[in-house]
């Protein structure tokens with residue numbers, strides 16, 4: 305039952321997986337909901353082509369002391385997983401400084417607690433969502449396998465694995481025999497594995513987004529094709545959003561526009577350090593290898609996922625903003641990553657590639673909750689490398705708050721105001 309008898313009109317800006325999962329949940333709970341996006345649902349952003357991992361136990365933020373030690377070496381190597389083009393250095397610097405500051409122990413502990421709060425039921429919540437939208441087969445439960453060349457190499461990630469264990473994750477360390485039992489085709493160079501048996505994955509992030517959108521429409525939701533130019537605020541309260549094509553009136557407005565969100569809220573005085581980390585994928589339709597789960601060579605920082613229609617190699621972190629053209633060279637590096645783990649894989653190096661914009665905040669914690677200075681305005685963005693994982697949980701966390709129900713979660717750790 306709605307707390308208020310009149311259904312609230314909610315406008316969700318952004319039809320990525322975060323906006324769609326939230327819109328679907330709000331509609332289920334009885335609100336009148338419209339989603340607005342210039343692109344078809346799930347096509348315009350990172351939700352289309354990610355690696356599909358539903359990483360409920362990923363509570364270690366990206367800024368960990370071990371990670372920071374690797375950064376200077378990576379920045380000097382143009383083929384490293386992390387790349388900042390020279391022309392973007394000055395733009396990236398303020399964000400990178402905040403990122404480094406986020407690696408302090410107290411900050412890491414705060415981020416881990418928030419990520420656990422958001423994600424610890426992510427697997428179950430995705431199983432539920434996929435079932436509700438009629439696509440249960442998309443969520444697979446065969447775990448994720450990380451690979452290291454040696455125990456020595458694994459040591460730099462020990463703190464992150466310990467953090468996951470501290471929050472209750474099952475983290476199984478495997479020797480070479482254990483790796484071969486799970487993925488017999490993995491190269492012998494990889495001698496140590498970490499198996500996360502409870503991690504799920506999605507066999508087509510694009511079809512998942514599409515299924516959520518279809519179920520939302522069938523349930524009476526509305527999807528409008530328009531690009532929002534500005535939020536409309538009258539006397540301290542949001543009353544809608546102005547698009548290129550029309551004015552969208554609403555009682556509640558949610559900004560869920562992924563990496564584009566900060567631009568929308570900046571004119572209202574919210575200076576949110578949202579930086580896009582561009583990532584790429586290539587899909588191999590006939591790779592000549594068969595794997596059963598996402599495999600992650602930890603030294604190359606890519607995910608190799610057996611999607612329903614192709615093997616996908618996804619990864620790399622490239623700074624460069626929202627407007628710069630994709631760099632084909634970055635995508636082509638993914639072939640070398642694949643060949644390092646599966647030398648027998650077949651590819652031409654000419655398969656079409658895709659680039660997506662991860663919406664990244666320096667502390668790895670998304671912004672979820674009310675805009676405290678503006679009535680009726682809500683935020684749901686900044687999920688970084690874990691936005692597929694965090695989408696269904698964000699919907700569960702935020703929908704009751706938007707509908708004025710008693711809060712079942714403390715949203716304070718996710719507040720935009722932490723960047724004030």
Ligand SMILES: Cc1cc2nc3c(=O)[nH]c(=O)nc-3n(C[C@H](O)[C@H](O)[C@H](O)COP(=O)(O)OP(=O)(O)OC[C@H]3O[C@@H](n4cnc5c(N)ncnc54)[C@H](O)[C@@H]3O)c2cc1C
Nearest residue numbers: 318320322348349350351355357532562583690691692693
């Ligand atoms: C290579 C790669 C691999 C990844 N792998 C994983 C993984 O394995 N697991 C995981 O959990 N996450 C992964 N991620 C991260 C994940 O994809 C993102 O965090 C997630 O998709 C973000 O979802 P979103 O809905 O917030 O944003 P998006 O999917 O980017 O959607 C934002 C939407 O907002 C729309 N929009 C923008 N501006 C406007 C406007 N002005 N008006 C209206 N609409 C607008 C866009 O068109 C777009 O449709 C990966 C990302 C990449 C790039």
